[in-house]
Amino acid sequence: MLMAELEAHPDQEEDYRFLHSMLREKKIHLLFKSLLSVHDAVAHRDYEPTLLPVPDDFVADEEDSVKIVSLVKTEEPLGATIKRDESTGAIVIARIMKGGAADKSGLIHEGDELKEVNGVSMECRKPKEILSLLARSKGEVTFKIIPAFYREEVSSQKKKLFVRALFDYNPEEDPTVPCKEAAVGFRRGDVLQIVSLEDETWWQARHHGDGQSRAGLIPSQQLHERRVALQRPRALFKPRTSKAPAGLRRSFRLGRKGSVAREAVRSRRWSAGVHGSIRPPTYVEVIPYHRTPTDKHRLVVLVGPSGVGVSELKKRLLISDPDRYAVTVPYTTRERRQQETDAVDYHFVPLHKFEEGILHHRFIEYGRYKGHYYGSSLDSVNRVLADGKVCLLDMHPSVCCVYTAEYRPFVVFLKPPRIEELRLTRRRAKFICEEEDKNPVRTFTEEDFEEMIDTCESMEREYGYMFDKVLVNGDIAVAFRELKSAVLRMTEAEVQWIPMEWVCPSPATARRSCSHLTGWI
Numbered sequence: 001m002l003m004a005e006l007e008a009h010p011d012q013e014e015d016y017r018f019l020h021s022m023l024r025e026k027k028i029h030l031l032f033k034s035l036l037s038v039h040d041a042v043a044h045r046d047y048e049p050t051l052l053p054v055p056d057d058f059v060a061d062e063e064d065s066v067k068i069v070s071l072v073k074t075e076e077p078l079g080a081t082i083k084r085d086e087s088t089g090a091i092v093i094a095r096i097m098k099g100g101a102a103d104k105s106g107l108i109h110e111g112d113e114l115k116e117v118n119g120v121s122m123e124c125r126k127p128k129e130i131l132s133l134l135a136r137s138k139g140e141v142t143f144k145i146i147p148a149f150y151r152e153e154v155s156s157q158k159k160k161l162f163v164r165a166l167f168d169y170n171p172e173e174d175p176t177v178p179c180k181e182a183a184v185g186f187r188r189g190d191v192l193q194i195v196s197l198e199d200e201t202w203w204q205a206r207h208h209g210d211g212q213s214r215a216g217l218i219p220s221q222q223l224h225e226r227r228v229a230l231q232r233p234r235a236l237f238k239p240r241t242s243k244a245p246a247g248l249r250r251s252f253r254l255g256r257k258g259s260v261a262r263e264a265v266r267s268r269r270w271s272a273g274v275h276g277s278i279r280p281p282t283y284v285e286v287i288p289y290h291r292t293p294t295d296k297h298r299l300v301v302l303v304g305p306s307g308v309g310v311s312e313l314k315k316r317l318l319i320s321d322p323d324r325y326a327v328t329v330p331y332t333t334r335e336r337r338q339q340e341t342d343a344v345d346y347h348f349v350p351l352h353k354f355e356e357g358i359l360h361h362r363f364i365e366y367g368r369y370k371g372h373y374y375g376s377s378l379d380s381v382n383r384v385l386a387d388g389k390v391c392l393l394d395m396h397p398s399v400c401c402v403y404t405a406e407y408r409p410f411v412v413f414l415k416p417p418r419i420e421e422l423r424l425t426r427r428r429a430k431f432i433c434e435e436e437d438k439n440p441v442r443t444f445t446e447e448d449f450e451e452m453i454d455t456c457e458s459m460e461r462e463y464g465y466m467f468d469k470v471l472v473n474g475d476i477a478v479a480f481r482e483l484k485s486a487v488l489r490m491t492e493a494e495v496q497w498i499p500m501e502w503v504c505p506s507p508a509t510a511r512r513s514c515s516h517l518t519g520w521i
């Protein structure tokens, strides 16, 4: 090819003739040929570092974000420093030394998060421990890392506006939507990224996680509030079918002392907006939350109509892993019985102490039964959490003192199945009733089932927007499995969406662009 090129330039004929004859000389010709083949070989060689195959135990969600890197370590250090990220608790690469093995590999960068080193998880490890682990390793060292660009992407999401929808919306059933095809439907609990708040009536949003999905119209907060206000009179005049709201009967569950249950705290509706007015639930601003190993667990709150199985499921969860789960020990002013142990069965306290607790809002719920007080206190919740355990609490959903940044509750609502299934599954179940009942412990009656279903509907209508998980308790084994896996996912998952108010409760937060969104508490 080169020879052909030379012949193609006849204007400087003499020089080319000389070169041409030189190249025809066998040795030089061969020399050039091998030179060119070396060039070709070098040019074609793939000098890109090869990444290891993804291990079998890889979690699907991680695929986009996690990278496995393998470096060969000699006597020399790898040439990188690490630190703990104060805000997330993660171990990250702080600095890469120029010319070191890490730098030359081009595979590890400043800001990358270290998840594992040679299969050893970096969670809960101090930088010192990791350094000595690395110092001990020889030969191939494998790192599982989250690249810095992905971390930045996650943190930049914090600057975007995300909301959790607190109602269902189906554009197909909305005759007022300007264009059905341009609207986005959602279910209560879905996380939406708001892309435009410009129009007062129709905002634009897309479902979170559907990176490619188009943004569409959703009803603005104002629009939804107006609609609910128009529907309200009908709801107010809805005839009551049940004789008494069973929800009240079990608002205080500890010893099922029911009828005299009292809320210990102001019964402020959760949906009260920033100005204190009662507003229907619409959207709540949320942000991704990464639980660090030093963070307390979120409080697990179980709610549901009386008799649905809250105590049963709570007990099963506790027994399934007592090292992980715990319940609070209630307080009482009654005398300790012989077989009872203080601080195990109850905290036995004198009357004046209990009343002092009431005055200082120390109780989540309390009640009086046969002249004695019984109550469940915030202190007992704090003790369980300080032990590093997941605290299981059951209460009436109207109690709001734990809906704070401190407890970040994960609310599970237990629903009864359809009445036919209730009849089948509860045939042998024992129902504990109020003291006035002739048989305080008896089997369920048809009326109990109807009441359970009615209460479930009204609870869902009134408090549904704050349920993180809704479970139907038909077959107990299935309900237990679902509850356990929901709680496990909640405690283990890397990212959870929690109300912005829990993270930035300052007035400045309320002034953000979405300040008019309903605060959750």
Ligand SMILES: Nc1ncnc2c1ncn2[C@@H]1O[C@H](COP(=O)(O)OP(=O)(O)OP(=O)(O)O)[C@@H](O)[C@H]1O
Binding pocket: 250, 253, 256, 304, 305, 306, 307, 308, 309, 310, 311, 312, 313, 425, 426, 429, 430, 431, 432, 473, 474, 475, 476, 477, 479
């Ligand atoms: N899925 C189920 N199948 C059969 N029996 C069940 C199921 N769930 C609960 N039970 C039984 O129903 C009865 C009432 O359940 P449980 O005491 O847990 O109700 P609860 O929601 O705590 O009610 P309360 O608030 O009145 O105390 C218990 O005997 C329990 O074992």
